[in-house]
Amino acid sequence: MATLKVPAQLPSPAEDSEQLRKAFQGWGTNEGLIISILAHRNAAQRKVIREAYSATYGQDLIKDLDKELSSDFERAVLLWILDPAERDAFLANEATKMLTANNWVILEIASTRSSLDLIKAKQAYQARFKKSLEEDVAHHTSGDIRKLLVLLVSTFRYEGDEVNMTLAKSEAKLLHEKIANKAYNDEDLIRILTTRSKEQLRATLNNYNNVFGNAINKDLKTDPKDEYLQLLRAAIKCLTYPEKYFSKMLRLAINKLGTDEWVLTRVVTTRAEVDLQRIAEEYQRRNSIPLDRAIANDTSGDYKSFLLALAGHDE
Template identity: 75%
Template sequence: MATLKVPSTVPPPSEDCEQLQKAFAGWGTNEALIIQILAHRNGAQRKKIQETYYEAYGEDLLKDLDSELSSDFQRAVMLWTLEPAERDAYLVNEATKKLTASNWVLMEIACSRSSDHLFCVRKTYHAKYKKSIEEDVAHHTSGDFRRLLVPLVSAFRYEGDEVNMSLAKSEAKIFNQKINDKAYNDDELIRILTTRSKAQLNATLNQYNDQFGKAITKDLKADPKDEYLKLLRSAIKCLTIPEKYYEKVLRLAINKLGTDEWALTRVIITRAEVDLKRIAEEYLRRNSVPLDKAIAGDTSGDYERMLLALMGHDDA
């Protein structure tokens, strides 16, 4: 359920590259032209544009975008232009750096991507940063966060719909037992969460609900200030109902005193070709305000136009 609108006939990459060169030429940059091209091309087309640009001009398109643009608009365009696995590798690397560290971004990428995509992210990371994701995540996290995040980023889950109901029943009991014992970092609990398919996890959580009369996320709210519990709850949400997880990230980003542009950019850019339509529907249901309206009210200029274009606004 993507929102990205790609024209039915797309010009050849060489033509797009010529137009981008024009956008960079002379005094001032033609931001509208950059949006018109890049915000209406899918991942494969953007990759081809990057390759053709280098062949034609001997320049790296990303470097040119970096020097021509600025601020939140620059970050949005740069992240969008990257091929999805490369983008996620970049975001993971950024999330393991001291000044931009974020357990949330690591969890989000590990939990909301398909197994094949996450495998590509790990390979890309390896090639680009000469280290493994597991190595960097382990190095930059500690304690319970490390115990949860390292197996999450190294997961390769089964992607099918088959579900073992007796397993779901028994693992719902294990979850309940560990939560009652306040053993939130228990190996068994983490093993189930980091190895089971998303369909299997959904079945287990439904069983939990049926057997114990409430959602597991409610039972994990024992200490609302506990950051590890917050991350654990969000991982469960992100694995099983990603649109609800992302709706909350957007709501918090927009309703903050001063917008959290990094979170806003990340969600729109990484979900535009995946499930942004579903996230927008969830946002409307939860907030009674359309997501595009909320974004327009909270952002401005080229940054606003870029985000709205990725939400499928033809006039952007």
């Protein structure tokens, strides 16, 4: 359930690129015009606008936006205008860099994208960075975290609805045994989480809950400060209930002393065309405040206007 609102009467890509060009000219940039166009075009439409802009003006729209905009608003627009696969590749690469290292971003991309989208992101990664995502993840991580993340980014899960209930029961039992023995880095435990389809995993974890009387993530909370266990719990949430994971990320980003704009920007730009509506419903259910109001209270200026437009709430 996307929140993106695209107008019924759409200008041509040539008209859109001409308007964007106008927004850059004269005294100062017309940010409102940029928001009114880009925040209301889907990925395919943004791609043709970029092509039209390049064909007409011989310049890269991304580079021109980079020159004209600044701070959080700039980052949000630049992430948004990228093709989803390019965006994932960019975010994943940033997450493997020393200064911006972030295992959560890699986990998120590996666990909340469809199998096909993950492959597209990995192809975009190779095309842009001349390396594989797997090798960069392996190089920048170590130990159990490396084992988990490399397998998550390497997998190509079955996407259908077929579920083997016998397997779900036996694997629920196996997971329970491993966790009871604190064998959190056991190969079978990691294999089940990193290879099974999302529907199969749901069936296994429901069985785990029913038979052993506890949600698996509760049993994995033995050491709340252990990053590997945190990532393991997050992977389970991302694979089985992504809106719950993202609504928690937004709550943490917004409720901090000072907003975590990077997380806020990432969640809104990557989910606006996917399931931001569901995330917003989950957010309101858990925090008793609509997501758009929480964003509006915590941001300002063009950045606020842009995020709210992507969330389907133009000011």
